[in-house]
Amino acid sequence: MATTARPRRSMLYMPGSNTRALDKGRSLPADGLILDLEDAVAPDAKAAARENIVAAVAAGGYGRRELVVRVNGLETAWGRDDVAALATSGADAILLPKVESAAMVQELERLLAAAGAPADLSIMCMMETPRGILKAEEIAAASTRLSCLVMGTSDLVKDLDAVHTPDRLPVLTALSLCVLAARAHGLAIVDGVHLDLSDDEGFAAHCRQGRALGFDGKTLIHPKTIAKANEVFGPSEAQIAEARRIIEAHGAAVAAGKGVVVLDGKLVENLHVEAARRTVAQAEAIAALEAGAAG
Ligand SMILES: CC(C)(COP(=O)(O)OP(=O)(O)OC[C@H]1O[C@@H](n2cnc3c(N)ncnc32)[C@H](O)[C@@H]1OP(=O)(O)O)[C@@H](O)C(=O)NCCC(=O)NCCSC(=O)C[C@H](O)C(=O)O
Numbered sequence: 001m002a003t004t005a006r007p008r009r010s011m012l013y014m015p016g017s018n019t020r021a022l023d024k025g026r027s028l029p030a031d032g033l034i035l036d037l038e039d040a041v042a043p044d045a046k047a048a049a050r051e052n053i054v055a056a057v058a059a060g061g062y063g064r065r066e067l068v069v070r071v072n073g074l075e076t077a078w079g080r081d082d083v084a085a086l087a088t089s090g091a092d093a094i095l096l097p098k099v100e101s102a103a104m105v106q107e108l109e110r111l112l113a114a115a116g117a118p119a120d121l122s123i124m125c126m127m128e129t130p131r132g133i134l135k136a137e138e139i140a141a142a143s144t145r146l147s148c149l150v151m152g153t154s155d156l157v158k159d160l161d162a163v164h165t166p167d168r169l170p171v172l173t174a175l176s177l178c179v180l181a182a183r184a185h186g187l188a189i190v191d192g193v194h195l196d197l198s199d200d201e202g203f204a205a206h207c208r209q210g211r212a213l214g215f216d217g218k219t220l221i222h223p224k225t226i227a228k229a230n231e232v233f234g235p236s237e238a239q240i241a242e243a244r245r246i247i248e249a250h251g252a253a254v255a256a257g258k259g260v261v262v263l264d265g266k267l268v269e270n271l272h273v274e275a276a277r278r279t280v281a282q283a284e285a286i287a288a289l290e291a292g293a294a295g
């Protein structure tokens with residue numbers, strides 16, 4: 001499982017060239033913001049977008065929302081300058097696009113160290129090319145700075161020459177391979193974006209599917225989708241209450257010298273207690289994030 005209970009139910013992309021969006025991010029109820037220098041920013045606007053992001057992060061006011069900056073690929077004309085500018089900016093994570101090998105992650109790790117990045121600046125990897133998906137485990141194990149894998153289903157569908165379908169059958173294997181790799185190496189993982197902003201029911205269905213597959217949350221492109229992602233990927237009040245009952249009932253059984261207990265007709269063992277503790281920890285982390293959302 002992910003090494004921290006840091007909430008990542010909703011991770012909203014915003015172009016670094018859009019200062020209105022960067023400002024609006026301070027008041028939106030997203031768990032994390034992905035300040036983008038890559039695909040959402042035109043080549044002529046890259047340098048100004050980089051300055052906007054450095055200034056926005058320095059100005060603060062984002063509360064406990066996770067601040068992630070998606071840099072350009074290290075092989076592009078902008079990638080290395082992005083990393084140099086962001087390494088000590090105060091961002092929480094650098095998101096590297098189109099990762100295809102451990103070596104690519106380790107190159108970013110080396111550049112961050114050379115630029116004096118703090119130890120708690122984490123690396124996230126976009127999983128969005130056929131080669132990257134086939135190397136998911138190698139990538140997930142590449143660095144102790146890694147915190148999260150981020151699905152890039154739009155690039156993936158394009159590279160596969162596949163089709164976006166309501167059931168996402170064409171990308172299901174890739175989604176599950178990446179969830180397996182993330183969990184095997186203690187990383188978080190968030191699902192790809194839903195491009196059709198007019199399709200609320202399709203978006204909700206994709207959130208439910210992502211939750212069922214094991215994702216921690218979803219990447220988003222518009223603020224109007226944050227609430228649904230938070231609802232689907234967060235535990236409900238009923239689930240939190242149930243988790244507390246499981247922990248309590250099992251604790252009482254252990255105190256009485258038993259290893260298992262039957263609660264509401266269902267067997268409760270250690271593995272259920274572990275899952276229940278995770279639910280409670282997630283609920284507490286969400287409450288702390290929301291309490292500190294104003295800054
Ligand atoms: C898609 C958009 C261009 C739509 O923008 P807009 O026309 O401004 O929408 P609205 O008028 O409905 O906006 C209402 C208010 O909300 C603010 N807003 C909108 N989007 C964002 C946002 N993403 N972050 C913050 N704030 C946002 C507007 O400013 C309005 O505010 P106000 O002025 O107060 O009324 C736009 O939503 C957008 O640019 N979205 C992000 C696109 C993006 O970042 N794309 C790249 C990432 S996705 C990707 O790369 C996929 C991956 O790599 C893969 O391969 O799958």
Ligand SMILES: [Mg+2]
Nearest residue numbers: 039128152155
């Ligand atoms: Mg992409």
